Amino acid sequence: GESVGLHLPTLSVQEGDNSIINCAYSNSASDYFIWYKQESGKGPQFIIDIRSNMDKRQGQRVTVLLNKTVKHLSLQIAATQPGDSAVYFCAELGGSNRLAFGKGNQVVVIP
Amino acid sequence: DVKVTQSSRYLVKRTGEKVFLECVQDMDHENMFWYRQDPGLGLRLIYFSYDVKMKEKGDIPEGYSVSREKKERFSLILESASTNQTSMYLCASSLNSGRSNYGYTFGSGTRLTVV
Numbered sequence: 001g002e003s004v005g006l007h008l009p010t011l012s013v014q015e016g017d018n019s020i021i022n023c024a025y026s027n028s029a030s031d032y033f034i035w036y037k038q039e040s041g042k043g044p045q046f047i048i049d050i051r052s053n054m055d056k057r058q059g060q061r062v063t064v065l066l067n068k069t070v071k072h073l074s075l076q077i078a079a080t081q082p083g084d085s086a087v088y089f090c091a092e093l094g095g096s097n098r099l100a101f102g103k104g105n106q107v108v109v110i111p
Numbered sequence: 112d113v114k115v116t117q118s119s120r121y122l123v124k125r126t127g128e129k130v131f132l133e134c135v136q137d138m139d140h141e142n143m144f145w146y147r148q149d150p151g152l153g154l155r156l157i158y159f160s161y162d163v164k165m166k167e168k169g170d171i172p173e174g175y176s177v178s179r180e181k182k183e184r185f186s187l188i189l190e191s192a193s194t195n196q197t198s199m200y201l202c203a204s205s206l207n208s209g210r211s212n213y214g215y216t217f218g219s220g221t222r223l224t225v226v
Contacts, residue, residue, distance in 0.1 A: 008151070034214050043115075043201055043217035044154075089154070091215075098144075099215055103153035 008087060010106040019077040021105045023090035028071060030092035034099065035064060035075045038087045047075070047088075077107075085109045114138075117202050117218040124225050130189040132221050134202030142205045143185035144215065145169075145177065147198040154201065160185055161207070192225045199223075 013019045025033070031052040036044035050057045050064045050073075057064050063076040073090050087106050091099040118133040136143065144159040146169075156169030158177040166177050174196060178186045185204075189196055199222050203215040 036217075041220075041222075043219045044215075046214050046216070049214055098156070098159065101154045103151075 008104050008106045010108060012108045012110060013080050015080060015082060015109055015111050017080055019075075019080045019084065019107055021075045021077075021088045021107065023073040023075075023102050023105075025071050025073060025090065025092045025100075025102075027092060027094040027100070028068075030094045030100075032093040033064070033066060033073050034091045034093075035062075035073075036089045036091065036101075037084075038089065038104070040086075044089060080107075080109050082109050082111055115202055115204055115216050115218040117200075117221050119221050120219065122221055122223045124189075124192050124223065126193060126225055128189075128192045128225075130192050130223070130225075132187040132189075132200055132202075132223070134185045134187070134218055135183050136185075136202075136204040136216070137183065138204060138206075138216065139182070140204035140216075141182070141207045143179065144203040144205075145175075145185065145187045146201045146203065147171070147196075148201055148220075149198050157187065189223075192223075194225050197223060197225045 034049045035047040037047050038044040048059045048062050048064050050066050055066050061078045065074045087104040089104045090102045115136045124130050145157045146154045155171050157175050160166045160179040163182050176188045199220050201220050202218040205215045
């Protein structure tokens with residue numbers, strides 16, 4: 001079957017460089033946001049989340065930035081490694097208990 | 112380690128067959144979801160359930176039904192499989208919004224091919 005990474009915006013990054021993946025969300029009332037990583041042939045995995053009362057949150061090698069003014073979310077990956085090659089999705093939670101997912105961005109790490 | 116388990120990784124079925132996709136979670140989550148994922152279309156919600164014996168239509172329920180007889184198990188049923196249902200199917204679960212964690216935990220997916 002076709003890879004879910006086909007037809008997606010692709011970011012090619014050299015191994016060791018930093019990656020920045022961007023996401024615009026639609027609902028100004030959304031108060032919780034998540035980044036997921038999906039490797040080829042696998043289900044999406046939780047990376048990091050952030051609530052709307054924060055504008056930055058850091059994890060291990062990853063940082064999520066939230067700009068509520070322009071409804072923009074970004075994921076920064078430090079010192080990108082070959083294992084970071086994947087599709088990355090943002091998701092937002094609004095008034096319901098259902099996450100709304102972005103279509104994703106493909107990250108390709110060049111050794 | 113908490114898990115969402117989908118019974119099959121790969122499945123090939125014939126047009127017109129009735130197909131069952133099974134999903135089990137061991138996290139005592141109230142909410143369970145079925146998505147299909149196609150290149151260029153992202154994740155599309157088929158059905159979801161907030162409780163046992165409860166189900167709600169998602170964005171693309173046509174051609175599908177679901178069953179939630181037990182809290183831990185959520186089954187997706189293709190009543191009469193068609194070639195346009197060839198896709199990657201993903202199951203997910205989550206706690207209710209009243210709890211602290213809203214994130215979904217996904218299974219590994221079932222790649223279904225209908226021939």
